[in-house]
Amino acid sequence: MGQIVVLDQNMVNMIAAGEVVERPASVVKELMENSIDAGAREITVSIEDGGRKLISVTDNGGGIDAEDLARAFEPHTTSKIKTSEDLRAISTLGFRGEALASIASIAQVRAVSRRKDSTSGNSIEIDCGNKGSVGPASSDYGTTIQVRDIFYKLPARRKFLKTANTEMGHIVERFTRIALARGDLDLTLTHNGRELYRLVSQQGLRQRINELFSSGLGEGLLETETDEKGVHIFALMGKPSDSRTSSKFQYVFLNGRFIRDKFISHAIKEAYRGTIEPNRFPVIFLFIQMPYEDYDVNVHPTKIEVRFYNANLVHSQVLGCLREKLLSANLQPQAKLPMAAGSAGADVPTAGHRSREIADAMAEFFRKHKPIPTQQQFIREPTDAKWIPKYKVEDTKHETLQPERKFIQIHDSFIVAPTNDGFIIIDQHALHERIIYEVLSKRLRESKLESQRLLIPESFELTEAQIDVLKANTALIDKLGIELVPFGPRTYAIQAFPTLLAKATPVDFVRDLIDLLVDKGASLDAQGMLSEVLNMAACKAAIKAGQKLSDSEIEQLLADRAKAEFTNCCPHGRPTTIKFSMAELQKQFKRT
Ligand SMILES: Nc1ncnc2c1ncn2[C@@H]1O[C@H](COP(=O)(O)OP(=O)(O)OP(=O)(O)O)[C@@H](O)[C@H]1O
Numbered sequence: 017m018g019q020i021v022v023l024d025q026n027m028v029n030m031i032a033a034g035e036v037v038e039r040p041a042s043v044v045k046e047l048m049e050n051s052i053d054a055g056a057r058e059i060t061v062s063i064e065d066g067g068r069k070l071i072s073v074t075d076n077g078g079g080i081d082a083e084d085l086a087r088a089f090e091p092h093t094t095s096k097i098k099t100s101e102d103l104r105a106i107s108t109l110g111f112r113g114e115a116l117a118s119i120a121s122i123a124q125v126r127a128v129s130r131r132k133d134s135t136s137g138n139s140i141e142i143d144c145g146n147k148g149s150v151g152p153a154s155s156d157y158g159t160t161i162q163v164r165d166i167f168y169k170l171p172a173r174r175k176f177l178k179t180a181n182t183e184m185g186h187i188v189e190r191f192t193r194i195a196l197a198r199g200d201l202d203l204t205l206t207h208n209g210r211e212l213y214r215l216v217s218q219q220g221l222r223q224r225i226n227e228l229f230s231s232g233l234g235e236g237l238l239e240t241e242t243d244e245k246g247v248h249i250f251a252l253m254g255k256p257s258d259s260r261t262s263s264k265f266q267y268v269f270l271n272g273r274f275i276r277d278k279f280i281s282h283a284i285k286e287a288y289r290g291t292i293e294p295n296r297f298p299v300i301f302l303f304i305q306m307p308y309e310d311y312d313v314n315v316h317p318t319k320i321e322v323r324f325y326n327a328n329l330v331h332s333q334v335l336g337c338l339r340e341k342l343l344s345a346n347l348q349p350q351a352k353l354p355m356a357a358g359s360a361g362a363d364v365p366t367a368g369h370r371s372r373e374i375a376d377a378m379a380e381f382f383r384k385h386k387p388i389p390t391q392q393q394f395i396r397e398p399t400d401a402k403w404i405p406k407y408k409v410e411d412t413k414h415e416t417l418q419p420e421r422k423f424i425q426i427h428d429s430f431i432v433a434p435t436n437d438g439f440i441i442i443d444q445h446a447l448h449e450r451i452i453y454e455v456l457s458k459r460l461r462e463s464k465l466e467s468q469r470l471l472i473p474e475s476f477e478l479t480e481a482q483i484d485v486l487k488a489n490t491a492l493i494d495k496l497g498i499e500l501v502p503f504g505p506r507t508y509a510i511q512a513f514p515t516l517l518a519k520a521t522p523v524d525f526v527r528d529l530i531d532l533l534v535d536k537g538a539s540l541d542a543q544g545m546l547s548e549v550l551n552m553a554a555c556k557a558a559i560k561a562g563q564k565l566s567d568s569e570i571e572q573l574l575a576d577r578a579k580a581e582f583t584n585c586c587p588h589g590r591p592t593t594i595k596f597s598m599a600e601l602q603k604q605f606k607r608t
């Protein structure tokens with residue numbers, strides 16, 4: 017006797033619910049998306065006990081009439097598509113016609129709705145797939161859907177629900193995504209009667225970001241926009257110094273839909289390459305608009321993934337737009353000096369993770385050149401329009417800074433140089449690293465690195481595994497201008513080494529290069545690997561912290577800095593330069 021049976025519809029819905037409804041947050045997302053598709057301008061989400069007890073979503077959208085109310089909870093029922101043609105250009109958030117049926121199969125659901133053009137409303141109740149009849153109910157126009165006791169007939173799934181706080185965290189995340197995508201809507205979220213967010217429409221994206229995350233985040237973001245080849249891109253981008261340890265702060269929207277896409281994530285990563293450390297993630301809010309026909313959203317049950325028909329185009333447009341903005345932006349951290357002791361409202365230095373070091377160096381600098389504060393003044397130099405600190409000498413012996421001297425090296429590590437509205441402190445190692453990185457990348461883009469033959473070849477031993485890695489990367493090694501020849505069963509000799517890396521020791525460099533290839537070879541693509549190698553090369557060839565520099569070496573470094581394309585941070589993302597403004601100094605010396 018045959019063993020195969022046709023599952024009843026409720027079982028089918030419950031199975032579908034497994035894909036659509038992972039947790040209460042999925043219900044919030046589906047219901048809010050339905051409200052948006054219904055043209056709502058205002059959506060209120062009320063949650064109890066992290067959504068385990070109640071999820072209620074009320075909107076002022078178009079509403080559902082009595083006939084549709086009964087149908088909306090049946091599987092495969094939708095008002096959003098009709099023919100296969102419609103599937104080719106989906107402009108609504110929902111289209112699969114399965115969300116309400118799935119939700120109603122795993123919880124107690126009550127829906128009340130009134131169409132705007134109707135004088136009365138209707139309601140329906142469904143208890144884990146058991147549908148009641150539609151009856152009249154008093155209601156404002158719009159729709160309220162209440163979902164109670166999610167998974168209560170599925171103890172195995174209910175058991176997997178986390179604490180109210182954790183579930184609420186997921187709900188806030190889904191709410192946030194929608195709130196970012198739709199700044200034109202009034203949105204409210206409450207938990208156990210407490211209002212968590214009340215977002216008003218037209219408040220502006222930066223303000224909305226401040227309210228959803230933390231005040232101040234929105235203002236600091238860089239803004240960029242392009243519109244080319246049918247792809248419109250708008251982004252608010254975090255500066256490299258705002259980077260985080262996870263990609264949680266990367267929000268990508270495609271025509272108002274929050275998506276996760278590996279091509280776009282890669283483009284973002286590439287755009288920030290060399291400006292942040294490889295294991296950190298930029299903060300970004302990226303909005304892409306393009307014709308609905310140019311991608312397919314029917315690839316994932318929760319509609320979070322799409323398939324671009326021309327993924328390379330999207331990748332290059334996003335990369336170009338973001339990278340260009342980053343390279344042209346002034347990313348120098350602006351330092352704030354701590355207020356003098358005893359002053360009210362002491363400022364915390366905000367110059368990044370090296371601020372303490374810099375502040376100490378500055379304190380030392382000012383101690384050494386101790387002026388009498390009342391006699392100090394800054395005089396504008398008419399000749400070169402640069403601010404040069406000068407000290408007025410009266411009764412008292414003072415060191416006088418020589419006006420012609422335009423920089424000073426402190427602690428053999430930092431260079432202080434005046435600018436026309438203050439002065440900068442340069443981390444000599446970080447800056448030189450960046451300059452070498454840029455030169456190396458440019459040369460490698462054009463051809464391979466120039467090398468010089470070593471007078472005496474330097475030999476070293478390798479393991480079999482290292483030899484395999486070496487053989488697999490001969491093209492890269494050749495491009496770097498390194499010539500290696502076998503010199504014995506497990507011995508290789510370096511015969512030529514890149515001229516640009518003259519400061520590095522060839523054997524040490526090649527050993528580290530092989531270690532890097534062994535460690536990261538499997539996880540990085542060719543471009544990523546090259547970037548890692550360049551980071552390492554730049555670090556090894558750069559001037560070190562603690563290295564005394566002659567005036568001409570400093571002049572050379574400053575001249576190279578002026579010529580370089582991007583010098584704000586080293587290839588690992590640390591700042592190369594911190595700017596101090598005259599305004600800060602004047603405040604510090606109580607001149608304002
Ligand atoms: N808040 C609402 N206001 C008005 N109509 C709604 C609302 N929620 C659902 N509907 C109607 O119910 C139908 C079924 O909703 P459901 O979410 O199950 O499917 P869908 O949105 O069409 O597709 P998907 O399963 O991808 O979300 C919708 O197509 C819509 O016509």
Ligand SMILES: [Mg+2]
Pocket residue numbers: 046049050110111115116
């Ligand atoms: Mg839907």
